[in-house]
Amino acid sequence: MEAGTLKRNAVLRSRRNRTDRIGDPLLRGLSALAAALAVAAIAGIFYEVVHEAWPAVQEFGLKFVTTNDWNPVTKRFGAAPFLYGTVVTSFIALLLATPIALAISIYLTELAPRRIRRPVATLVDLLAAIPTVILGLWGILVLGPFMRDTVEPALNSVLGFLPIFSGDPSAFGYLTAALILTIMAVPIITSVTREVFETVPGDLKEASYALGATRWEMLRTVVLPYSRPGIVGATILGLGRAIGEAIAVAQVIGGATAINVSLFHTGGTMAAQIASQFAGSPSRLQKASLIYLGLILLVFAVIVNVIARVIVSRGTIGDAPIDPEDGMTEAAAL
């Protein structure tokens, strides 16, 4: 009896040891394979985009970037109108989204009653969950007409002497696209800055209050300087999102292929141009030119994201990024 049980246990144990001998390397190997797949995906993306863009790279070289033309008839393609559109729309979007996102984060970390903080934060996050194609649809049918009939005439009548606010209001154009991008960027920037604000040590804040600072003075001298790297990183992260958005922008920017100074005018961005022309591209060179746009966009997006990640991770890990004494002396000077 005794011997039998022992024997059976020994058999079970050795069987278990055998599966363990396979199991450990197997799980390690499988999970390493998954990681290798992720690395292969990014390498494959770069290779494939360069490969597909190659005919256009050979044809136009670097002057593609400065050519202000997109003409399928003469087969002369250039990126300048779309580079311009991408830069202008993203810049306006960040100009609007960053202060709004900071204000929301201030509200959520300092002002809002505790009970409504989580629900409001969730609602702002949900804004990022709306599919961009739906945001674009809303842009075409609701925001666009509102811009044409209300916002742009008002801007024109007040600031019409500036070339960027001159010309006829229209539903589609740089400004409408920039506003849609703003709506997309706000929740992204907010979620990062809110987290960064929450890491500001309470004793620094209290020290500032103890010196008689008002809430805004405390924010300006403690929270904002302390969070500066996080804020910059979050903004760049929002930029990454804005320059890469293809669908919503394609829906509302109007698809012009030339640079227009007026923000009311229709234009194009790199991502939107690919989305709206890819399926209908008749010639191989045009398709390759679109992918050349994609290559520029990819390089842009990767650089922007890498910078943002580096800044955000540096800003939130480790010591306070500023010398706390700076904030103190400033608060004391009030």
Add this chain to the structure above:
Amino acid sequence: MSANQHALLVDRGNLRRRNALNRLVSWSSTVAAVLAVAVLIVVVGSVLLRGLDALSWHFLTTPTALFGESGGGISNAIAGSAIIVAVGAAMAIPVGIGVAIYTTEFAPPRIANPVRFVLDVLNGVPTIITGIFVYGLIVVPQGHGSGFAGSVALAIVMLPIVARTSQEVLALVPGTLKEASAALGIAHWRTVVRVTIPTAMGGLVTGALLGVARVAGETAPLLLAAGIFEQGVKTDPSQPLASIPVFIFQQSEAPSPQAHTEAWAAALVLIAFVLLLNIVARAFYARSQRRMKG
């Protein structure tokens, strides 16, 4: 005299200016938060109001009409979206969780950190570029777009989302649990499969759901990869497939009011699905957080 004693408490001069500025900032912060929530309500409200009119059983169960005809629906797009997203998720979820297990359980930091970095880069790749990649990788060799190509594109978009969320929750699993298991002489892989993963399950499900919610509305990669589809409900992933986001995109670009109405109705179906998934995902996350703390 008594006025002088309370001079510090009276809101005037410099203090008045400082308090006014403080009120202005508080007020504008509140306005910003209200504005963000209002935009959400306005967008979702627009979709609800305009979509409900066109939404009907007929619309959900009829394939898209031939070009120029009215009275079509989105049954083919619903079927296509379901297949494309399901196949994509089936690829991305195991790989994503695998990457997370590798970086949190097996890889030394000098390998785990670069892998995390690669995931960040992959997360930053515009989805239209992912579409170009799959176009070159699958569509060109095959000669036409397909539902499967769309799935691969969505899987690539989803992978970093699933992997990053999974990494975070796996890292949260208490070390004491793993050590207790190791102290009992349990092999590492058994500890991962029997202890770490079950403990983190809620968070893993959250990551998967968020990934699905994110790609369900993706349009750009499908536009390039899923092909120009034929009429009628198709279910073969090796052939071009319709999808709800592409349907909305095409109808929104069409000039007719009828097309726009159909776009709103399809948008209602999509937004309901996406928001529901998001809410369920958050509920799972909250539950798993409680479980890991408790």
